[in-house]
Amino acid sequence: MPVTNFSIPEKYEYLVGFDSYHQSEAHPGALPLAQNSPQKPPLGLYAEKLSGTAFTAPRHENKQTWLYRILPSCAHPPFEPVTAHNEAVETQHEKKHYIPNQLRWDPFDHDEHAEHDFVDGLKLVAGAGDPTLKQGIGIYVYACGRDMNEKEAYYSADGDLLLVPQEGGLDIRTEFGRMVVRPMEIAVLPRGVKYRVEIIGDSKKARGYALELYQGHFQLPELGPIGSNGLANARDFQVPKADFEEDYGATAQEGKNEWRVKVKFNNGLYETVQRHSPFDVVAWHGNYYPFKYDLGRFNTIGTISYDHPDPSIFTVLTAPSEKVGTAVADFVIFPPRWLVGEDTFRPPWYHRNTMSEFMGLIQGGYDAKKGGKGGFVPGGASLHNVMSGHGPDRDSYEGAREAELKPQKVGEGSCAFMFESCLMVGVTEWGLRRCRKVQGGYNKHSWEGVEVHWKGRNSQ
Numbered sequence: 446m447p448v449t450n451f452s453i454p455e456k457y458e459y460l461v462g463f464d465s466y467h468q469s470e471a472h473p474g475a476l477p478l479a480q481n482s483p484q485k486p487p488l489g490l491y492a493e494k495l496s497g498t499a500f501t502a503p504r505h506e507n508k509q510t511w512l513y514r515i516l517p518s519c520a521h522p523p524f525e526p527v528t529a530h531n532e533a534v535e536t537q538h539e540k541k542h543y544i545p546n547q548l549r550w551d552p553f554d555h556d557e558h559a560e561h562d563f564v565d566g567l568k569l570v571a572g573a574g575d576p577t578l579k580q581g582i583g584i585y586v587y588a589c590g591r592d593m594n595e596k597e598a599y600y601s602a603d604g605d606l607l608l609v610p611q612e613g614g615l616d617i618r619t620e621f622g623r624m625v626v627r628p629m630e631i632a633v634l635p636r637g638v639k640y641r642v643e644i645i646g647d648s649k650k651a652r653g654y655a656l657e658l659y660q661g662h663f664q665l666p667e668l669g670p671i672g673s674n675g676l677a678n679a680r681d682f683q684v685p686k687a688d689f690e691e692d693y694g695a696t697a698q699e700g701k702n703e704w705r706v707k708v709k710f711n712n713g714l715y716e717t718v719q720r721h722s723p724f725d726v727v728a729w730h731g732n733y734y735p736f737k738y739d740l741g742r743f744n745t746i747g748t749i750s751y752d753h754p755d756p757s758i759f760t761v762l763t764a765p766s767e768k769v770g771t772a773v774a775d776f777v778i779f780p781p782r783w784l785v786g787e788d789t790f791r792p793p794w795y796h797r798n799t800m801s802e803f804m805g806l807i808q809g810g811y812d813a814k815k816g817g818k819g820g821f822v823p824g825g826a827s828l829h830n831v832m833s834g835h836g837p838d839r840d841s842y843e844g845a846r847e848a849e850l851k852p853q854k855v856g857e858g859s860c861a862f863m864f865e866s867c868l869m870v871g872v873t874e875w876g877l878r879r880c881r882k883v884q885g886g887y888n889k890h891s892w893e894g895v896e897v898h899w900k901g902r903n904s905q
């Protein structure tokens with residue numbers, strides 16, 4: 446069994462299950478019995494519905510939650526645009542570069558001077574589509590060095606955020622309750638859910654990756670002939686329990702209750718200052734909620750005979766497009782695993798893919814790529830866009846070609862991941878230039894030296 450974060454004591458308790466109908470009450474009697482919107486909801490609370498799909502979405506896709514809260518979300522003055530310079534917003538509006546070249550990035554900088562909180566620390570590296578059409582994705586890295594202000598909350602109207610911490614744990618207070626998300630864990634913060642992020646530990650340094658999904662929601666992949674268990678199992682997903690604070694003023698003038706709520710709306714940032722805490726949900730029930738998952742719980746499946754299977758076998762979560770079997774975003778991991786394939790080239794094969802592949806490394810190394818300076822290292826990334834050829838670098842190829850094929854554990858202490866998309870992604874100006882992490886000579890170092898093993902027509 447791999448070492449999981451679950452062996453480390455956690456601050457919070459969770460509900461468990463993926464796509465389950467859940468309910469949670471932080472105060473007894475806060476949930477109405479057998480109805481959603483009584484004339485007077487229990488305990489003087491307001492009932493508020495949060496829809497994650499159209500009211501009329503088919504039953505198996507329908508997502509909504511009823512929140513029972515001290516004041517409704519709409520009790521706020523109008524949102525105003527945030528005018529201060531903000532990298533998170535700036536990167537959204539940069540021209541995107543569509544290039545066939547393979548790209549690799551050195552580890553992205555930490556927020557050394559503690560200038561950014563989680564929201565300000567997000568930078569769009571690459572993306573496709575448009576949140577106004579509810580189509581496409583945004584691929585981010587983040588680096589933050591300070592907590593969000595005590596009385597601040599954020600939500601995105603643009604999509605669901607899949608969070609992949611790489612260094613530094615995050616303590617996330619959501620409207621639904623609290624959750625801790627550490628490296629080797631992931632979280633999903635659905636569209637519209639308000640949250641506030643604190644960095645765990647004294648070093649106050651956190652870095653990671655994120656994917657914003659402008660369309661649909663993540664689901665577990667089909668298991669087909671694998672059967673009814675395997676890959677990410679539903680019971681290992683954890684959902685916050687209701688948790689609320691009482692912080693509200695009777696009038697807008699009561700300055701001591703100044704809560705700033707920020708929203709990303711069509712990739713612009715807006716804010717309002719309201720008289721009550723957005724974290725005032727006393728109880729909730731529904732199937733639209735934030736959740737987390739420990740990647741150490743992944744039940745990895747692979748060949749026990751020959752040949753290297755498609756990496757789709759490592760899919761944790763998938764967000765389908767309208768085309769069956771074709772994802773707008775797959776979240777795929779490469780965890781420690783046994784390789785036993787006989788007469789098999791065991792690392793990834795050379796390939797060109799109609800899907801785009803953005804990869805990151807949470808920890809350790811990756812079996813097809815050199816680590817070390819100028820290689821594929823934790824906190825860095827690579828992008829192999831639509832039909833850009835890639836595969837093992839020369840040394841990895843030669844090593845694997847000659848390797849003795851005894852059972853071998855690869856990736857001990859490692860975890861790479863991939864955001865794979867059917868969309869061609871464009872790289873932002875920040876991603877290509879301003880971050881100054883793009884490695885020169887990625888092709889040269891990886892593939893220029895690949896050897897000719899063909900001995901010539903006449904010697905075969």
Ligand SMILES: O=C(O)Cc1cc(O)ccc1O
Pocket residue numbers: 754755756792793794796802813829835836863
């Ligand atoms: O390119 C990569 O490194 C990711 C990848 C891994 C694998 O095992 C097979 C195909 C693939 O794209």
Ligand SMILES: [Fe+2]
Pocket residue numbers: 793796798802829835
């Ligand atoms: Fe690939």
